[in-house]
Every structure is written in C-alpha cells, then in structure tokens.
Amino acid sequence: MHTSLSKIEKIATEYTSRMKGFQKIIRICTGTGCVSSGALRVHDGLQKAIDSEGLSEKVLIKKTGCHGLCERGPIVVFGNEEILYQAVGKRKIEEDIHLLISTIKYNKTAENLLYKGTDKTKRYVSSREIPFYSGQTRLVLALNGIIDPEEIEDYIAHGGYRALAKALTMERDEIINWIEKSGLRGKGGGGFPTGLKWRSCKESDGFPKFVLANGDEGDPGAFMDRSLMEGNPHAVIEGMIIGAYAIGANQGYIYVRDEYPLAVERLSKAISHAEELGFLGKNILNTGFDFHIGIFRGGGAFVCGESTALMTSIEGKAGEPRAKYIHTVEKGLWEKPTNLNNVETWASIPEIINRGWEWFASIGTEKSKGTKVFSLVGKVNNTGLVEVPMGMTLREIIFGLGGGIQGGKKFKAVQTGGPSGGCIPEQYLDMPVDFDSLTGLGSMMGSGGMIVMDERNCMVDVARYFLKFLVEESCGKCVPCREGVRRMYEIVDRISTGKGREEDIAHLEELGKAVQIGSLCGLGQSAPNPVLSTLKYFHDEYVLHIKEKRCPAGVCKELIKFTIVPEKCTGCMRCASECPVKCITGEKKQVHEINQSRCIKCGTCYDVCRFDAVKIE
Amino acid sequence: MDVEFTINGKRVLASKGETILDVARREGFVIPSLCHHEVLGSDGRCRLCVVEVQRGKRKRIVTSCLYTAENGIEVFTESPDVQLVRKTVLELLLARCPEAETIQYLARQYGVHDTRYVKDKDKGKCILCGICVRTCETIVGVTALSMSGKGPLKKVTTPFDEPSSVCIGCGACVIACPTGHIYMEDNNGIRTIWRKKFELAKCPKCGRYHAPLEQLEYIAKKSGTSLDELLICQDCK
Numbered sequence: 001m002h003t004s005l006s007k008i009e010k011i012a013t014e015y016t017s018r019m020k021g022f023q024k025i026i027r028i029c030t031g032t033g034c035v036s037s038g039a040l041r042v043h044d045g046l047q048k049a050i051d052s053e054g055l056s057e058k059v060l061i062k063k064t065g066c067h068g069l070c071e072r073g074p075i076v077v078f079g080n081e082e083i084l085y086q087a088v089g090k091r092k093i094e095e096d097i098h099l100l101i102s103t104i105k106y107n108k109t110a111e112n113l114l115y116k117g118t119d120k121t122k123r124y125v126s127s128r129e130i131p132f133y134s135g136q137t138r139l140v141l142a143l144n145g146i147i148d149p150e151e152i153e154d155y156i157a158h159g160g161y162r163a164l165a166k167a168l169t170m171e172r173d174e175i176i177n178w179i180e181k182s183g184l185r186g187k188g189g190g191g192f193p194t195g196l197k198w199r200s201c202k203e204s205d206g207f208p209k210f211v212l213a214n215g216d217e218g219d220p221g222a223f224m225d226r227s228l229m230e231g232n233p234h235a236v237i238e239g240m241i242i243g244a245y246a247i248g249a250n251q252g253y254i255y256v257r258d259e260y261p262l263a264v265e266r267l268s269k270a271i272s273h274a275e276e277l278g279f280l281g282k283n284i285l286n287t288g289f290d291f292h293i294g295i296f297r298g299g300g301a302f303v304c305g306e307s308t309a310l311m312t313s314i315e316g317k318a319g320e321p322r323a324k325y326i327h328t329v330e331k332g333l334w335e336k337p338t339n340l341n342n343v344e345t346w347a348s349i350p351e352i353i354n355r356g357w358e359w360f361a362s363i364g365t366e367k368s369k370g371t372k373v374f375s376l377v378g379k380v381n382n383t384g385l386v387e388v389p390m391g392m393t394l395r396e397i398i399f400g401l402g403g404g405i406q407g408g409k410k411f412k413a414v415q416t417g418g419p420s421g422g423c424i425p426e427q428y429l430d431m432p433v434d435f436d437s438l439t440g441l442g443s444m445m446g447s448g449g450m451i452v453m454d455e456r457n458c459m460v461d462v463a464r465y466f467l468k469f470l471v472e473e474s475c476g477k478c479v480p481c482r483e484g485v486r487r488m489y490e491i492v493d494r495i496s497t498g499k500g501r502e503e504d505i506a507h508l509e510e511l512g513k514a515v516q517i518g519s520l521c522g523l524g525q526s527a528p529n530p531v532l533s534t535l536k537y538f539h540d541e542y543v544l545h546i547k548e549k550r551c552p553a554g555v556c557k558e559l560i561k562f563t564i565v566p567e568k569c570t571g572c573m574r575c576a577s578e579c580p581v582k583c584i585t586g587e588k589k590q591v592h593e594i595n596q597s598r599c600i601k602c603g604t605c606y607d608v609c610r611f612d613a614v615k616i617e
Numbered sequence: 618m619d620v621e622f623t624i625n626g627k628r629v630l631a632s633k634g635e636t637i638l639d640v641a642r643r644e645g646f647v648i649p650s651l652c653h654h655e656v657l658g659s660d661g662r663c664r665l666c667v668v669e670v671q672r673g674k675r676k677r678i679v680t681s682c683l684y685t686a687e688n689g690i691e692v693f694t695e696s697p698d699v700q701l702v703r704k705t706v707l708e709l710l711l712a713r714c715p716e717a718e719t720i721q722y723l724a725r726q727y728g729v730h731d732t733r734y735v736k737d738k739d740k741g742k743c744i745l746c747g748i749c750v751r752t753c754e755t756i757v758g759v760t761a762l763s764m765s766g767k768g769p770l771k772k773v774t775t776p777f778d779e780p781s782s783v784c785i786g787c788g789a790c791v792i793a794c795p796t797g798h799i800y801m802e803d804n805n806g807i808r809t810i811w812r813k814k815f816e817l818a819k820c821p822k823c824g825r826y827h828a829p830l831e832q833l834e835y836i837a838k839k840s841g842t843s844l845d846e847l848l849i850c851q852d853c854k
Contacts, residue, residue, distance in 0.1 A: 323680060323684075325679065471768055471769060472767075476764070476766070476768050477661075478664050479745075480702065480706060480709070482768060482771065483709035483710070484709055486768070487709065490734070507733065514701050514705035515705075517677075517678045517698055517701075517702060518664050518678060518705065519664070520664070
C-alpha cells in the first residue's frame with residue numbers, strides 16, 4: 001500500500017514543482033455560464049497576447065470549472081484568489097486583455113474589472129473579501145475554480161485520491177461506519193442517510209452489485225450537479241470508487257443528461273486518466289479490487305432523475321419509474337442490489353475519509369450534516385452557485401450571499417426544491433435551511449434549486465409555470481400524475497386568465513391531495529406542491545384572480561392593463577424607447593400614452609419608469 | 618400460510634410474496650382494478666386498487682396489486698384517502714375516455730356520476746393500462762406494441778406509428794383490452810389492425826376465413842406444426 005501512496009505523492013510533488021516554475025497562474029472560469037458569456041474568447045485572446053509578449057514560459061492560464069459568480073462572468077482569477085476580475089471582455093475585449101497583460105507585467109490592478117458589490121461603492125480585489133464568497137463554506141466545491149478539471153495531476157496535487165488510498169486500507173464496514181457517523185444524507189433531494197443505504201446494499205443478497213451516480217439534474221434553473229461534474233469530475237469518481245469498495249460492487253455507471261456535453265466530456269477524460277494511473281479498472285492500487293465506471297447519457301426525460309426510472313433507462317427501456325416496495329438496494333438495476341447516490345453526495349465522500357467523520361459531523365445542524373450547494377437564481381443580485389453549511393437561513397443566503405433583491409424591490413417568495421418544490425413566503429426567511437425544515441413548510445430542499453421572486457412575480461402564474469413543466473415531464477405511467485396534473489394545470493390556467501370559478505380553490509386542494517397520495521413515484525407525489533404551497537401562503541392572490549379578476553403583481557396578461565399616470569409622467573421618453581412593440585407615444589416633456597390595442601402587456605414600461613408613472617390596473 | 622395481518626379488521630392469512638390484492642379478493646373483499654391481469658401480473662399504472670396500509674404508526678396509500686403481505690399490518694380498503702384516490706382516478710379516466718363503457722360502469726359503481734373536466738376527444742377508450750403491450754410481449758411474444766411519448770401525449774402504438782413488421786395480426790391485444798379501444802376489422806379476406814392489412818387464410822375444408830396467414834406462419838415456425846395442418850380451421854379439425 002505504501003508504494004501506491006508514494007506514487008500518488010510523487011505525482012503531486014512533480015506537478016507542484018512544475019507549477020512553481022511559472023511566475024503567474026491565471027484561472028479562467030470555463031463553466032457553462034462563463035463560456036456562454038465569452039470566456040473562451042477571453043482565454044484565446046489572452047493566450048495570444050501572452051505568447052506575443054514572450055511570456056508563455058512564465059505565465060500559465062488554467063481553464064477551470066465554475067467559480068459560482070455566474071452573474072458577473074466571465075471570471076478571471078489571478079494566483080491563489082489574489083485578484084478576481086469579473087465581466088472580462090464583456091465590453092471591449094481588446095482593452096480588457098490589455099488590462100490583464102498589465103496586471104501580469106506590472107502587477108497593476110485593473111480597477112474597472114473589479115467586483116463592485118451590490119451598492120456599487122466598494123471595489124473588492126480578492127474574492128475572499130467578496131460577501132458572496134466569504135459567506136460560503138466550500139467543501140464539495142472547494143476545488144471548483146481552482147483546478148483544471150481535465151488534469152488529474154492537478155486534482156492529485158490538491159489532495160486528490162489520498163482518500164481512496166486510505167479507504168483501501170480500511171475495513172469495508174469501517175468505511176460504512178464512518179459515513180454513517182458523519183451524518184451524510186443524500187443530496188439529490190431525498191435526504192436519505194447515505195451510510196444506511198450503503199450498509200443495506202452491502203448486506204443485501206445478490207450478485208453482482210452496482211453503484212450509480214445520478215447526474216440527471218433536470219430542474220429548471222439548477223446547475224449544481226453540472227458545475228460539479230464539469231469542474232471537479234475526479235471528486236465524483238473517487239467517491240464512487242470508495243463506495244463501490246465498501247459496498248462490494250465492481251461496476252458503476254454515471255447517469256448524465258445528454259444536455260450536459262461538457263460534463264460528459266470531462267467525466268470521460270477523468271475516467272480514462274484514473275484508469276491510466278490505476279485508480280480505476282482492474283486491481284486498483286494493487287489491492288486486488290476491480291471497479292469500472294461507465295457513462296450513461298440520459299435521453300432528456302426529467303423523470304429519469306427518479307431512481308427507479310433512471311435504472312429502467314439504463315436497462316434500455318423507456319424511463320418509467322416502478323413501485324419501490326422492494327428497495328433498489330435489494331433489487332435495482334437489472335434486479336440486482338444497487339446503490340444510487342447523487343453526484344454531490346459522491347463528491348462529499350473523499351473529504352470525509354480524509355478528514356474523518358467527526359469533522360464532517362461538526363458542520364451543519366443536528367439532523368442535516370455538512371453543506372449543500374444551491375443554485376441561486378431569479379430576482380436576486382448575485383445569481384450563481386453557492387455552497388453553505390446546512391442550517392444557514394434563507395435570509396442569509398438570499399440577502400447575505402445573494403446581495404438582496406434586484407432593483408431594491410421587495411422580496412415575495414423563494415421557490416426551493418425544483419419544479420415540485422414549494423414557494424416559501426417572507427415570514428419564513430429566518431428558517432434554517434435543512435432537509436426537514438423545508439419539508440415542514442410544504443416545500444423541499446430537493447437537489448438545491450433556489451428561485452427568488454419579488455413583488456412582480458404572480459404566484460398563480462408561478463404555479464401555472466411549474467405545473468406546465470410537470471405536465472410535459474410526467475412520464476404518463478400512472479393515472480393521478482398523467483391526468484391529474486394536467487387537470488390542475490387547466491384549473492390554474494383558467495384562474496390566471498380570469499375564468500376562475502369560486503369552487504376552483506377547494507377543487508385544487510382536493511385534486512392535489514389525491515395526486516400526492518395516489519401517484520406512483522416522487523414526481524407525481526410532489527407535483528402538486530407548487531399549487532398547494534402557493535395556495536397555502538398566497539391564498540388571497542388566488543381569491544383576487546377569481547373574484548375580482550385582478551392580478552396584483554401585474555403578470556397575468558388577460559387581467560391587467562398598463563396605463564400612464566399623467567400627474568407623474570415627466571415625458572422622459574424612456575418607456576417609449578424601451579417598449580418592444582413601440583406602442584407608447586408622446587413628445588419630449590409631454591405626458592405619454594399607451595396604445596392599449598397594440599400593448600402586449602410585457603410590463604417593460606412599468607419596470608423602466610423611474611417616476612412610478614406607469615400603473616398596473 | 619405464514620403471514621398474518623388484517624383487512625378492514627378481519628384477520629387473514631397469506632403466503633409470503635402474495636399481494637394484498639390477491640389475498641383480499643380471496644377473502645371476499647372487493648377492490649377494483651383495471652391494469653392488473655391474472656396472467657400478466659401488475660404494473661401499478663391505474664392506481665384504482667389502492668388501499669391504506671398501517672404499519673406501526675405509519676399509514677400510507679399503496680397499490681394492493683404490488684404490495685406484498687406483511688405480518689401485523691392493518692389494511693383498509695375503504696378509508697377516506699382510498700376513496701379519494703379511487704374517485705379521483707375514475708373521474709379523471711371518465712374525462713379521458715368518456716365513451717368507455719367499462720369506465721362509465723365502474724365510475725357509477727363508486728359514486729362518480731360525472732366529470733368536472735373537459736372531456737377529451739382524441740384518446741378513444743385507451744386508459745393506458747398497458748395490458749395490450751404486455752400481452753403482445755409476453756403471451757404472443759412479438760412485441761409489436763409499446764408505449765410512446767410521455768405525459769398527456771403518451772399512447773400505445775407500433776414503432777413510429779407505422780405498420781409493424783413483427784405484428785402477426787393475431788388480435789390478442791383486442792381481446793385483452795379491458796375497454797374495447799383497439800380497432801380490428803375483418804373484411805373480404807383482409808384483416809386490418811394497427812394500420813396494417815393482413816391476408817386471412819381460408820380453411821380448405823369449409824372455405825371460411827379464420828386467421829391471418831402471418832399468424833399461422835408464426836405458429837408453424839414456433840411450434841413445428843405444418844402450415845397445411847394449421848390452415849384447417851378449429852371447427853373442421
């Protein structure tokens with residue numbers, strides 16, 4: 001065993017000394033968000049400039065995974081978090097590259113590229129000072145943004161594969177004991193104790209056994225799993241090897257949705273690199289333990305994130321769930337004992353082995369240990385990826401890390417847990433976020449989506465949106481989900497267009513309960529959540545839509561009319577120039593008017609007016 | 618009989634692995650179902666056979682066609698939650714398949730006389746129980762049918778909605794369908810089913826058309842019986 005550990009140390013030392021040969025290391029985020037805002041152009045432009053300056057021997061550019069602050073991408077970080085530049089290349093790319101070069105050559109900080117904070121007054125140099133980062137506890141994402149996900153040596157130089165070497169010297173039961181005592185729970189949404197699942201699978205009769213990683217993240221607005229698979233694929237793989245060893249499995253599959261081609265590419269590279277170094281494949285680190293990982297690309301059905309549907313899909317059948325009265329740890333993939341964990345759960349394993357279960361158990365709340373990654377999106381200032389200890393309050397996440405609501409508007413609700421989660425109102429903002437508290441509020445933690453909504457979000461419309469998603473994504477196997485959810489959609493749609501009936505609310509509650517208790521799988525059982533939770537916390541809004549045919553948030557188009565208040569209009573012409581259909585007329589410094597017959601009720605005029613002169617009726 | 622539990626308070630015995638539905642029906646309790654089939658087993662699609670199971674303090678709704686008997690559980694076949702799910706399923710199916718007599722009859726039996734939803738016009742009488750698909754796959758052994766699509770667009774069909782190359786026109790799906798959704802027509806020696814036309818074999822003795830030629834060829838190949846023998850109809854044998 002010492003030989004393998006020394007081999008790992010040797011790789012790390014060689015890599016570190018090679019890195020020391022560079023005077024500067026620059027990390028460019030090439031997560032999906034930054035790539036779409038132009039990170040690759042920045043990378044290529046900067047590399048060209050470095051080459052032409054003759055600095056290529058001294059300066060190294062690393063392409064890393066997601067840094068999290070997607071709102072301000074592309075992100076470029078100098079050294080070990082010393083300087084963080086944001087929105088690089090968003091205005092004039094040549095100028096920004098020039099600024100980067102002067103930072104390289106003269107250590108000159110480019111003020112223009114620094115993060116300015118939400119109040120635009122303070123400029124932050126290092127990412128460590130930015131509240132978005134300083135408030136986080138990054139365990140799973142610790143190396144995201146630091147390492148080059150395509151270089152296994154970089155992962156090893158940052159402590160990678162030590163946990164595997166250590167685990168292989170431990171008794172299998174001891175590993176499971178550690179995971180149990182750490183308190184780790186499934187981070188894909190269920191929150192089932194991971195150690196207990198491993199033990200049940202290990203003790204289950206049946207051969208062969210399988211371990212699976214769920215990377216079929218399908219919630220709208222969620223990109224936690226994606227960023228992890230793209231930014232640090234080896235953490236997932238190392239966790240899986242340890243789990244497979246403890247459980248007694250020799251074959252694993254990572255199920256990745258095919259809409260994540262970069263994740264597939266990086267995982268594939270990571271698997272073959274791990275095989276080359278003897279961490280995967282036959283006779284791992286000379287211990288006689290064999291383990292292989294295959295990648296299975298999902299065909300795009302949301303329901304395949306459900307455990308049994310995922311397994312059915314790997315078996316080559318249409319992704320339909322099956323009843324779980326017999327657990328998948330006994331009869332899962334091909335009816336064999338199967339242990340499925342989310343990729344974030346797998347990525348938590350190596351550090352628990354490295355640092356011990358006591359360390360992990362010291363983070364979080366009594367019943368929810370460790371951290372959770374959330375994708376913070378919607379009407380919040382700092383949209384992006386955050387990792388926080390379990391038990392942090394919604395307020396701390398949204399107003400602390402997230403920097404509050406865009407445009408200083410009023411917070412209305414936060415939708416957690418993906419499409420079948422629920423909407424949590426303001427009075428629960430101080431609720432600690434963990435598995436159990438959110439479920440108690442009629443929502444759930446789910447895989448970690450967090451959509452922030454302000455006063456301009458109509459809760460009936462929100463429920464309608466998520467129901468529409470679920471109608472389309474129901475696999476259609478069982479009647480309550482296939483037929484019930486679309487009928488709930490019909491009712492909510494009717495309410496949002498002013499055709500709601502008085503009995504609709506009671507009808508929704510009754511149908512919602514039947515779908516919850518009568519559906520076959522978790523998708524159907526939680527599908528009514530968006531409706532039931534908004535009905536519970538925003539009941540009055542439904543009543544206004546039904547009885548007064550009014551949408552107070554000004555969203556439901558059939559129920560609203562935008563008009564200009566003559567006393568307040570200054571004739572600044574802003575609304576007229578922003579209106580996408582040019583239906584606002586008026587001379588400069590004269591009161592404007594909206595042509596109602598051409599208005600598409602998009603609300604742009606309302607949002608851009610600085611004088612409160614646009615009214616929603 | 619090594620498992621003991623109660624159904625609506627009555628003590629019952631079951632063998633290990635037996636489903637609650639089987640035990641309940643044997644004991645005379647009436648539980649409706651649509652997708653369960655004595656030979657093909659269960660899939661848990663229709664959710665009509667739900668019962669409430671109490672195990673210790675935990676109470677939950679399960680499908681009795683899949684849940685196997687356990688010692689000490691208490692099963693309730695008519696609890697308020699069971700009735701809610703059952704009535705909801707029937708009301709939803711009534712809206713999906715307003716013309717299906719089987720559904721109308723069952724719905725009336727359970728006190729559902731009308732549906733509050735807009736009635737579908739494009740679903741025919743198909744409730745997606747999957748019995749035809751399973752019959753074709755496990756009994757006939759050709760897998761000409763499957764479910765395609767998801768959500769409200771899900772339907773039973775042949776691959777790509779085209780005439781199936783493996784369908785033998787046997788009509789087993791027609792007989793198995795509990796609602797009478799599947800269309801089959803025999804006319805002038807031609808059988809039409811699932812968009813495919815089959816030449817019907819004529820009995821050499823009585824001259825009656827009695828089965829598709831492709832079906833007889835399939836049986837001949839599977840069983841080793843000569844096609845000449847199979848061409849003779851059941852009545853003339």
